[in-house]
Amino acid sequence: MANSKYEYVKCFEVEDEVMFPNIILVWINACNIHKPYDVNALKLMNSCAVEVLEEYADVVLAYGFGDEYTFVFKKTSKFYERRASKVLSIVISFFSSVFVRKWGEFFPHKELQCSPSFHGRVIPCASTEALQAYLLWRQNICHLSDQHEQCLWRLVERGMNLNEAWDIIKGFDKSELNNLLFDEFNVNYNTLEPIFRQGSCVLKTLVEDIVKYKDNGDPIKRQRRKIITVHSKKIAGKRFWNEHTVLLKDFGGFVEEINNVTPEYVRSFESDIKLMPSTWIVVRIDGCHFHRFSELHEFVKPNDSRALNLMNLCAVAVLEKFWEDIVFAYGVSDEYSFILKKTSDLYQRRASKIVSTIVSFFTSTYVMRWSEFFPQSELKYLPSFDGRAVCYPSTEILRDYLSWRQVDCHINNQYNSCFWKLVASGKSKREAQNSLKGAQLQKKIEELDIDYNKLPVMFRQGSSVYRDKIDTDLIHHENGNTFESNGKVIVEHIDIIGPTFWLEHPNILDE
Numbered sequence: 001m002a003n004s005k006y007e008y009v010k011c012f013e014v015e016d017e018v019m020f021p022n023i024i025l026v027w028i029n030a031c032n033i034h035k036p037y038d039v040n041a042l043k044l045m046n047s048c049a050v051e052v053l054e055e056y057a058d059v060v061l062a063y064g065f066g067d068e069y070t071f072v073f074k075k076t077s078k079f080y081e082r083r084a085s086k087v088l089s090i091v092i093s094f095f096s097s098v099f100v101r102k103w104g105e106f107f108p109h110k111e112l113q114c115s116p117s118f119h120g121r122v123i124p125c126a127s128t129e130a131l132q133a134y135l136l137w138r139q140n141i142c143h144l145s146d147q148h149e150q151c152l153w154r155l156v157e158r159g160m161n162l163n164e165a166w167d168i169i170k171g172f173d174k175s176e177l178n179n180l181l182f183d184e185f186n187v188n189y190n191t192l193e194p195i196f197r198q199g200s201c202v203l204k205t206l207v208e209d210i211v212k213y214k215d216n217g218d219p220i221k222r223q224r225r226k227i228i229t230v231h232s233k234k235i236a237g238k239r240f241w242n243e244h245t246v247l248l249k250d251f252g253g254f255v256e257e258i259n260n261v262t263p264e265y266v267r268s269f270e271s272d273i274k275l276m277p278s279t280w281i282v283v284r285i286d287g288c289h290f291h292r293f294s295e296l297h298e299f300v301k302p303n304d305s306r307a308l309n310l311m312n313l314c315a316v317a318v319l320e321k322f323w324e325d326i327v328f329a330y331g332v333s334d335e336y337s338f339i340l341k342k343t344s345d346l347y348q349r350r351a352s353k354i355v356s357t358i359v360s361f362f363t364s365t366y367v368m369r370w371s372e373f374f375p376q377s378e379l380k381y382l383p384s385f386d387g388r389a390v391c392y393p394s395t396e397i398l399r400d401y402l403s404w405r406q407v408d409c410h411i412n413n414q415y416n417s418c419f420w421k422l423v424a425s426g427k428s429k430r431e432a433q434n435s436l437k438g439a440q441l442q443k444k445i446e447e448l449d450i451d452y453n454k455l456p457v458m459f460r461q462g463s464s465v466y467r468d469k470i471d472t473d474l475i476h477h478e479n480g481n482t483f484e485s486n487g488k489v490i491v492e493h494i495d496i497i498g499p500t501f502w503l504e505h506p507n508i509l510d511e
């Protein structure tokens with residue numbers, strides 16, 4: 001809706017469409033979860049994967065083990081115009097929401113200590129043959145890493161620390177690991193539960209339901225898609241693949257059995273774009289379908305302080321977590337922009353990892369802290385956010401970016417204030433819309449007698465989040481130790497278009 005002279009900053013956004021005929025794979029992996037192999041953790045991951053397949057019609061297959069999952073989109077998918085960062089962030093955000101929501105089902109006696117996060121990337125697979133190689137590669141890694149984990153955690157349970165245990169098994173091959181399990185722990189690896197050794201496949205299949213019976217007693221059947229979770233020893237084998245008609249239909253059959261994955265293929269599966277060095281990185285996230293989400297959860301119109309404060313809290317958590325890299329954030333409505341400093345080397349500036357981790361952490365914090373802001377209202381469906389990263393080469397352009405967002409906030413807020421005032425005065429939504437079409441909003445505000453400047457400043461200015469550097473230079477002395485404080489992360493509602501704020505806080509965008 002909003003047009004401003006700052007809009008040109010959009011031209012720094014780059015196209016990231018996954019072109020046909022590539023098959024879209026989304027690989028996700030938990031950040032920093034390393035703990036004893038727990039079957040409940042695997043079942044939780046599986047249950048989240050099932051929800052992903054339920055939610056997104058285009059995801060037809062998923063394969064996961066340990067703390068990772070891969071989602072495979074049908075060949076013809078046009079999900080979010082196949083834009084990689086959208087596809088990745090939405091899947092990972094939704095997965096994070098479900099993970100938080102379902103945690104208690106699988107760990108009833110263990111509270112989730114902090115917001116979990118996942119990172120990932122989109123992997124374009126050029127052909128069914130490449131997909132077959134990908135699946136073989138991941139399942140080989142499942143076998144190997146599970147053997148390691150089974151040995152490692154048994155050694156730890158026996159009293160070793162993690163490093164000592166690693167020192168013993170690192171470099172062990174399959175048979176050495178098997179022998180260790182057998183000789184030391186009397187465990188035959190092949191008898192362990194398949195969910196550990198083989199990983200889990202979640203897929204859509206067709207089943208026939210009897211919907212009713214004819215007068216003569218004959219059943220009337222209807223085919224419906226059903227999501228199943230299976231464990232199979234060879235998911236890249238012809239037999240497994242070709243016996244699932246849904247997979248055959250979507251991707252075609254596997255022609256040959258394969259035993260090896262060529263290093264070139266692995267290289268392509270692992271490739272990850274790095275963002276240009278010495279540029280500001282903006283990660284903007286935005287709620288998916290928040291129009292509907294806000295209706296369903298009865299947000300106050302047009303601005304709901306609870307919803308905005310929850311967004312702000314999540315942004316503060318992001319700045320606290322990434323305190324070395326993110327220097328500023330600006331939020332309005334269902335969106336937040338996070339500014340990573342020019343010199344940041346977060347995840348070696350790998351775009352997917354930066355965007356996915358931030359989106360995931362923000363989402364899981366949102367779900368975990370929801371009830372503090374909406375104690376009377378249960379989450380009716382799970383929120384998800386999309387995200388993208390854009391590089392800006394100069395501070396001037398970065399400031400124009402922030403101005404663009406704040407002008408947007410301003411114009412939207414003026415429009416919404418008029419709109420809801422008209423509706424409150426008895427006009428229908430359509431009438432209100434028509435009367436505002438092409439109108440000078442400033443004039444309308446006067447006409448409608450809206451005391452605009454009396455509206456809460458958070459609604460008018462949006463929210464700026466940054467570290468209050470007043471005490472940055474303070475050196476605290478505790479127990480004789482000295483350390484530098486990073487400053488407290490604060491939320492302010494201020495004008496960031498004019499120069500005043502930036503002159504008063506020269507350290508924020510200090511190059």
Ligand SMILES: Nc1nc2c(ncn2[C@@H]2O[C@H](COP(=O)(O)OP(=O)(O)OP(=O)(O)O)[C@@H](O)[C@H]2O)c(=O)[nH]1
Binds near residue numbers: 288333
């Ligand atoms: N009532 C109310 N609605 C809000 C508030 N904040 C955000 N929203 C809703 O969230 C929407 C955000 O706009 P968009 O991000 O453009 O639209 P969206 O519905 O999220 O759709 P996509 O982002 O394209 O998935 C607004 O249009 C509002 O409907 C709020 O404080 N109160």
Ligand SMILES: [Mg+2]
Binds near residue numbers: 334
């Ligand atoms: Mg939105």
Ligand SMILES: [Mg+2]
Binds near residue numbers: 286287333334335
């Ligand atoms: Mg929005």
